[in-house]
Amino acid sequence: MTCESLVDEHLNAVHAYARxxxxxxxxxxxxxxxxxxxxxxxxxxxxxxxxxxxxxxSILRNEIAMEFRSTARFEVWDDQDFEAxxxxxxxxxxxxxxxxxxxxxxxxxxEAARNLLLLRYQQELSYEQIADLLDLPLGTVQSxxxxxxxxxxxALNKEGLSQKGGMS
Amino acid sequence: MKEYQSTSISFDHQLTKxxxxxxxxxxxxxxxxKAAKTQGTHRTWHALGIAAVLMLLLGSGAxxxxxxxxxxxxxRFTRAALQDFIQVQRMDFTVDASAQESMEKCMERCRQWxxxxxxxxxxxxKSLADQPLKGGNACTMPSCRSACFLxxxxxxxxxxxxxxxxxxxxSNKRPMIIASGYRAxxxxxxxxxxxxxxxxxxxxx
Numbered sequence: 001m002t003c004e005s006l007v008d009e010h011l012n013a014v015h016a017y018a019r020x021x022x023x024x025x026x027x028x029x030x031x032x033x034x035x036x037x038x039x040x041x042x043x044x045x046x047x048x049x050x051x052x053x054x055x056x057x058s059i060l061r062n063e064i065a066m067e068f069r070s071t072a073r074f075e076v077w078d079d080q081d082f083e084a085x086x087x088x089x090x091x092x093x094x095x096x097x098x099x100x101x102x103x104x105x106x107x108x109x110x111e112a113a114r115n116l117l118l119l120r121y122q123q124e125l126s127y128e129q130i131a132d133l134l135d136l137p138l139g140t141v142q143s144x145x146x147x148x149x150x151x152x153x154x155a156l157n158k159e160g161l162s163q164k165g166g167m168s
Numbered sequence: 169m170k171e172y173q174s175t176s177i178s179f180d181h182q183l184t185k186x187x188x189x190x191x192x193x194x195x196x197x198x199x200x201x202k203a204a205k206t207q208g209t210h211r212t213w214h215a216l217g218i219a220a221v222l223m224l225l226l227g228s229g230a231x232x233x234x235x236x237x238x239x240x241x242x243x244r245f246t247r248a249a250l251q252d253f254i255q256v257q258r259m260d261f262t263v264d265a266s267a268q269e270s271m272e273k274c275m276e277r278c279r280q281w282x283x284x285x286x287x288x289x290x291x292x293x294k295s296l297a298d299q300p301l302k303g304g305n306a307c308t309m310p311s312c313r314s315a316c317f318l319x320x321x322x323x324x325x326x327x328x329x330x331x332x333x334x335x336x337x338x339s340n341k342r343p344m345i346i347a348s349g350y351r352a353x354x355x356x357x358x359x360x361x362x363x364x365x366x367x368x369x370x371x372x373x
Contacts, residue, residue: 002204003203003204003205003207004201004204004205006204007197007200007201007204011192011196011197011200012189012190012191012192013189014192015189015192015193015196016187016189016190016192017189025193029193029196032192032196033196033199033200036200036203036204037200037203040203040204040207041207094179094182096182099182099186102183102186102187117183117187118187121180121183121184121186121187122187122188122189124184149179149180149183152183153179
């Protein structure tokens, strides 16, 4: 896989993930740049081109961790984040108009839950790839993702209700 | 259950669509593509550098081997001449001892015969020019034409078309090879290489 094809195929997704995680465009750009430059150097380590997305994201996650460590802003999230989330209600979709509030709703999610949702729905990684990337058991990824998704939907529905309430 | 799956997929689909990454900033893309090209160039130069070093090593190895091979040319031809002397017992031309030709005439006959039979004009070296000659034969040596002159006293002189590498100035003063009673010494003189073979009991100091 050439360096150019890494950029062509994965830059948008990797940048979007960095942007969602960091919420600062300049920092996101800088870390994405560092990520790709490292990837170019270590390109021979990438055996399976299909695993390129996960590989790039793991480099980016390291870069983010290093950045936060150096600026003492590294945030740690644990199982309690998921325990605090509302339990699953139902699996129906939401009113499409509510999706406008998705960025805000995601922003209010605990970091670990938001991260899982981004990896699954923005990066479109499989459960197995997420489990590899986060070094978690597959079952844990599935249950946490299920819970995170339910919580997001609850948040979106509440948003919708409050908007309706506000309008009435 | 079917309903559960379809609605679940629907929300999944909504999320995937809503979170679909937009385009990354163009300046970031351009910077990275530029770096990618440079990286490719670096790799190419790196590969070329490795290839050049390998070529250099192979070249110097081959050169070293050739130098070593050339350095031993005198010894190799001396050994080959000794082997030829022991194995080949024939004379392509002979000198009539009763005719008692003058030395000059004898040398002239050697020149003429060797020019015709071997392809270059060969004569005895200065130090042996006064030795009575018995005859001679053309030799088959790898990569160098040569003639062999047999002296009346049983010794033989091999004359090579070109000088032999690896022989120093005093090489005619000491034997190059002594084996099974045979003694061989080699030297260069007037653009020719010479090997003198002395059979057992015929050594002259």
